[in-house]
Amino acid sequence: MGSMEGPMSETVTADGRTIGGVLMEMRGITLRFGGVTAIKDISFDIREGEIRAIIGPNGAGKSSMLNVINGFYHPQDGEIWVRGKKRRALRPHQIAHQGIARTFQNIALFKGMTTLDNIMTGRFTKMRAPWWQQAVWAGPAEREETANREIVERIIDFLEIQPIRKTPVGRLPYGMQKRVELGRALAAEPKLLLLDEPMAGMNVEEKEDMSRFILDVNDEFGTTIALIEHDMGVVMDLSDRVVVLDYGQKIGDGTPADVRNDQAVIDAYLGVPHD
Amino acid sequence: MSADFLNLIEVILNGLMAGVMYALVALGFVLIFKASGIFNYAQGVMALFAALTLVGLQQGQVPFAHLIKAVTGLDVHHWWSMPTLLALLVTVGVMILFAFLVERLILKHLVNQEPIILFMATIGLAYFMEGFGDLMWGSEIKKLDIGIPSGGSFWLEEATIGWAAEGERYFGMYIDLLDVWATVIAVLLVVSLMLFSQYTKTGRALRAVADDHQAALSVGISLRTIWVIVWSIAGFVALVAGIMWGSKLGVQFSLSLIALKALPVLMLGGFTSIPGAIVGGLIIGVGEKVFEFAIGPMIGGATENWFAYVLALLFLVFRPQGLFGEKIIERV
Ligand SMILES: Nc1ncnc2c1ncn2[C@@H]1O[C@H](COP(=O)(O)OP(=O)(O)OP(=O)(O)O)[C@@H](O)[C@H]1O
Ligand SMILES: [Mg+2]
8 A cells, every 4th residue: 555654844735734744653552451452553643734534444443542642541552752752651631731632432521511611621721820819710810711711702603603602512412512522622722633533423414514614623723633534525525644443453544545445445344354 | 477387487497507507518428429429428527527626726735635645645735726717727728638638548549449449438538537536636525616606596586576476475586696607608608619610710620520531631630630629628618517517516426427417418419419419408407397396296206317318218219310410311
């Protein structure tokens, strides 16, 4: 298959976006759960400003890979390098503070809170006022709250969810919940955004909206995005490069066109038995 | 108005105020349960410990006086009686330190354990604190007075004495001022907690952790920090409850048993609902007083000991998720 290990220099895509050097590099990641090897010696990189898709059949290890990246899982083997520096083992909340935000395959919103509060919670890493200032609603804490509230309102406008601002998210339909979850991740102004099946279970119209939001985020804010998606049409439309996993192993890596024509990838998707 | 009716009103008012106190204790449980899924058996002992510390500081007791005497032979038992306000602040500090230690020494090592194991850990904690409190401050009954007015309200008695119908024997309504103050303070406490959790970053983080641990981590919230905060708040609530009950009954071991009063409140209100704890507390407070007033004399009285539990049991049978709890639907 065609290798896409491009140069470290910047490249400009057909639609005029700039893709920079390597933002994050996975080197030889292996993750086991007891007897199950969810990820087997996988290496790939994510470049600054790109949309990187991770695809593969059910149980391939895609979500596990995202969980490794954001620190929920600690691999038994392998290293993660961020902008040329090896990342030490960190806990998930520390990784969030380093600018990595995510959504979940099975929506993980704060069900009791409104849309507004959910997205506001996404600003957690950006708010600094100590608790005792918050408690008495002191000047700096209040100003911080107001400033962050404005940013959240802009995100709400961007995602076109003004009508549900004050609705407890538990009551929203599935597609809307996915959108709010994206909003919460965006609120962190992440440098790397991880999306685990952002369009799963959506109808065509909802998928189109979500695709547009993802492209806009990448285009307007230059946010690097790694996304897992099953819908090949969506993957082809959105992503700059695709990494393909199957049974915990990497079986393909390249542009969407490369990957689509790759025999190993076709076999994996058609369910050709492994021997 | 008939005297019976006026008496009933008095009973209901007293029940409401008792209910607020129950709610306060239940609130401590709910806070910790929501944030960490732990049923904190030590909540009652925390109230006792906080009250002991407050009295000790206020009266200038030397901590561990018995121990010091046993080890060194020095007989020190009094140093400096702190002014009440300072003693209060120091006690709050002690409860925060306690929260910190609980997280460091216990919770940190038990993350992701079964709820029953965490529960057992809090049982251990309760007995340890009980002994530690004794060792630190002695086990004799102490009087707690931080200047909250107490005794019957003469004003109310005077005001109501003429309400009864002509010719009936009625001496006015009796309400203890301490109960009134306790109610006011408890209400203020609950309202400020609600405001804090609604409108501040840390408050939102508390609610976030209560809703979903993974999601909370993913936005950068440290569970361990939140646990320290939650246990500190629960410690503060315990202090307030300890002061109220301690002022009424004296500070002694039985103070820790107020936790038992919170149990039926929790069954009624649900373990995860703050409004549930409050409404549950009020229902039990009023329910047990009215039941004792109306039915008690017919069945030999002393119904207050068991009424709350029977009510809670009925609830468990017909509405196991509590008043406001979400319906538990098993996923298949
Ligand atoms: N926490 C866990 N404990 C045990 N096994 C796990 C855990 N998480 C994942 N696995 C296992 O690791 C393998 C990969 O799972 P993963 O969720 O990463 O797959 P996936 O590619 O995201 O699949 P899907 O498309 O169905 O979401 C599976 O065999 C799964 O059962
Ligand atoms: Mg998955």
